[in-house]
Amino acid sequence: MSGENRFRFRETQRDIGFQPSTTENLAALSPEQIERFNETGYLTTLPGLSSADVGVLRQYIDWLIEEVVSADDRRNSYSINQYHQVSGHLWDLIHTPVFVDYVSDILGPESVCWSTHLFCKLPGDCMEVPLHQDANYWPFTPTKSVTIWLAIDDVDENNAAMRFVPRSHLEGDLAHAELPLDGSVVLNRRVVEHERYDDVALNELQAGEVSLHTDLLLHGSPANLSSRRRCGIALRYLAAQVKVVPGGESWTRSAVHVGAGDPSGYWPNRSRPLKDEPHKMAGFVGGFDGNS
Numbered sequence: 001m002s003g004e005n006r007f008r009f010r011e012t013q014r015d016i017g018f019q020p021s022t023t024e025n026l027a028a029l030s031p032e033q034i035e036r037f038n039e040t041g042y043l044t045t046l047p048g049l050s051s052a053d054v055g056v057l058r059q060y061i062d063w064l065i066e067e068v069v070s071a072d073d074r075r076n077s078y079s080i081n082q083y084h085q086v087s088g089h090l091w092d093l094i095h096t097p098v099f100v101d102y103v104s105d106i107l108g109p110e111s112v113c114w115s116t117h118l119f120c121k122l123p124g125d126c127m128e129v130p131l132h133q134d135a136n137y138w139p140f141t142p143t144k145s146v147t148i149w150l151a152i153d154d155v156d157e158n159n160a161a162m163r164f165v166p167r168s169h170l171e172g173d174l175a176h177a178e179l180p181l182d183g184s185v186v187l188n189r190r191v192v193e194h195e196r197y198d199d200v201a202l203n204e205l206q207a208g209e210v211s212l213h214t215d216l217l218l219h220g221s222p223a224n225l226s227s228r229r230r231c232g233i234a235l236r237y238l239a240a241q242v243k244v245v246p247g248g249e250s251w252t253r254s255a256v257h258v259g260a261g262d263p264s265g266y267w268p269n270r271s272r273p274l275k276d277e278p279h280k281m282a283g284f285v286g287g288f289d290g291n292s
Contacts, residue, residue, distance in 0.1 A: 013141075013245075014139075014140075014141040014142070014143070014245060015141045015142035015143070016135060016141070016142070016143050016172060016173040016216075017142070017143065017172060017216075018038075018041070018143070018169045018170055018214060018216050019142060019143070019144045020038040021034050021037060021038060021105065021106045021107070022034070023035070026105050027101035027104055027105055028098055028101035028102050028105055029043070029101075029102065029105040029106075034105065034106075037106065037212065037214075039167065040164075040166040040167055040201075041164070041166065041167060041168065041169035041170070041213060041214050041216065041217035042164050042166070042201075042203075042211060042212060042213040042214070042217055042219075043211060043212045043213075044164075044201075044203050044204075044205065044209075044211040044212075045204075045205060045206075045209050045211070046102070046209060046210050046211065046212065047098060047208075047209065047210075048096075048098065048099070048148075048150050048151075048208050048209050048210035049096070049150070049208040050208060051207070051208060053208070054151075054152065054207050054208035057089070057093070057152060058152050058153070058207070058231075060089050061118065061120075061152055061231060061233075064080060064083070064087070064118075064276075064278060065077055065080070065118075065120060065231075067278050067279075068080055068278055071279065071282065073282045073283075074285050074291055075281075075282065075285060075289070076289055076290065076291075077118070077120040077121075077122055077125075078118070078119065078120065078127075078186050078288065078289035078290060079281075079284070079285055079289040079291070080117070080118035080120070080278075080281075081115070081116070081117045081118070081281075081284065081288055081289065082115060082116060082117070082254050082281070082284065083116060083118070083278060083281060084113075084116045084254070084256065084270075084273075085254055085270060085273065085280075085281075086273055086276065086277045086278055086280050086281055087273060087276050087278065088272050088273045088274070088275070088276065089276070090116050090233075091256065091270075091272045091273060092272070093116070093150075093233070093235065094113045094116065094235060094256055094258060095256075095258060099148055099210070099235065100258050100259055102146075102148060102210075102212060103146060103148070103237045103258060103259065104259050106146045106212065107144060107145070107146060107237060107238070107239040108239055109259045109260040110239065110240035110241070110259065110260045110261060110262060110263065111237050111238065111239055111240055111257075111258055111259050111260075111261075112237065112238060112240055112255045112256060112257050112258065112261065112262055112267045112269075113235060113236065113237045113255070113256045113258055114236055114237070114238060114251065114252070114254055114255045114256075114267075115234070115235075115236035115254060116233060116234070116235055116236070117233065117234045117236070117288070118231070118232075118233050118234075119186075119221075119231070119232050119233070119234060120229065120230075120231040120232075121159070121160050121221070121223075121224035121229065121230040121231070122224070122229055123224065123226060123227045123228060123229055124224070124225065124226075124227070125160075125223060125224040126183070126184065126223045126225070127183065127184060127185060127186050127223060127290055128184065128185055128186070128220065128221065128222050128223050129162075129185070129186045129187055129220045129221045130179060130185055130186075130187060130189065130190035130191075130194070130220050131163070131165070131190055131191050131194045131197060131218050131219070131220040132176060132187060132189055132190060132191055132218065132219070132220060133168075133169075133173075133174055133176070133191065133215065133216050133217065133218055134147065134215040134216075134217075134236075135173070135215040135216050136173070136174070136176050136189065136191075137187070137189065138215065138251070139244050139245045139247070139248030139251055140215075140238060140242050140243070140244060140245075140248075140251075141242065141243055141244075141245060142241075142242060143214075143215050143216055144215075144238060144239040144241070144242055145214070145215045145236060145237060145238035145239070145242065146212055146213070146214055146215070146236075146237055146238075147212070147213050147214075147215070147234050147235065147236050147237075148210050148211075148212055148234070148235040148236075148237070149162070149203070149205075149210060149211045149212075149213070149232050149233070149234050149235075150208075150209075150210045150232055150233050150234075150235065151205035151206065151207050151208065151209050151210070151231075151232050152207060152231040152232055152233060153207055153228070153229050153230055153231045153232070154205070154206055154207050154228075155203070155204060155205045155230055155232060156202075156204045157202055157204065158226050158228070159224050159226040159228040159229070159230040160221050160222050160223060160224035160225075160226070160230050161202050161203050161204050161205070161221065161230070162202075162203040162211075162219055162220070162221045163200040163201070163202060163203070163219060163220055163221060163222075164200065164201045164203055164213060164217060164218070164219050165197045165199065165200055165201075165217065165218035165219065166199065166201055168197065168216070168217055168218040169214050169216035169217040169218075170216075171216075172216070173216075174191050174192070174218070175191070175192040176189040176190060176191050176192060177189065177190055177191075177192050180292075181287060181290055181291065181292035183290065185290060186288070186289060186290045187287060187288060188287040188290075189287075190220075191218055197218060203219075205232075237258065240260075240261065240262035240263075240264065240266070240267060243266065252266075252267055252268060253268060253270075254270065255267040255268050255269065255270065256269060256270050257269040
């Protein structure tokens with residue numbers, strides 16, 4: 001989607017502000033963890049997949065990355081976005097029971113997963129993910145969503161772990177500047193006056209662990225100048241009560257119901273793909289993967 005359309009969505013009337021989670025009817029998180037999420041905007045080093053399960057997933061992701069980057073088109077290792085629409089394995093990942101429990105604890109029982117995005121920084125990858133708020137890109141209202149970031153590889157400071165800015169989610173809708181897609185950045189927007197956000201927390205994870213962050217939290221990651229890959233997948237969920245602004249209707253098409261789903265029927269519920277067909281996404285490129 002073009003930068004022009006993203007700015008148009010931002011200027012549309014939206015309910016933008018952090019909505020705290022409650023400590024009632026918790027399935028996986030403790031009241032103390034919910035209070036910490038509300039205070040800082042994130043949780044980290046949570047249990048996700050077992051070592052055996054993440055090993056199986058890593059083998060699949062290795063194959064998928066090779067299929068994408070070796071194809072005769074513009075895709076790169078960041079282009080694996082929304083592939084749960086063509087991958088049964090990723091569709092199944094959305095429904096991992098502990099992930100659904102985390103989402104229910106943060107958002108409530110009625111929710112959908114609208115996006116999956118692989119963030120694979122290969123060794124020597126010079127592209128950074130600029131410091132940004134997810135909500136600044138997305139045409140949703142109200143801002144009530146959570147991202148589960150699953151580490152497929154071990155992630156630490158040396159191989160470009162994400163940086164969170166604690167409590168930045170309480171600052172509301174922050175201004176962002178458009179960036180040129182010159183090969184140095186993945187996403188093409190950065191929060192204005194980003195230099196002042198120097199109190200950052202490293203999101204270091206062991207393979208299989210997850211972090212959770214709200215859509216208003218400032219986060220990003222530097223270039224991976226190490227000899228180790230840094231691969232993780234973002235699973236993006238929102239409360240079923242959330243709507244899209246006029247002009248953003250296409251953003252609903254990838255939705256998959258989780259938990260109690262969406263009784264209103266506003267959000268579609270994509271069925272599990274019958275087979276892997278990553279070639280069908282060859283034309284889906286844009287600023288989210290550094291392509292202009």
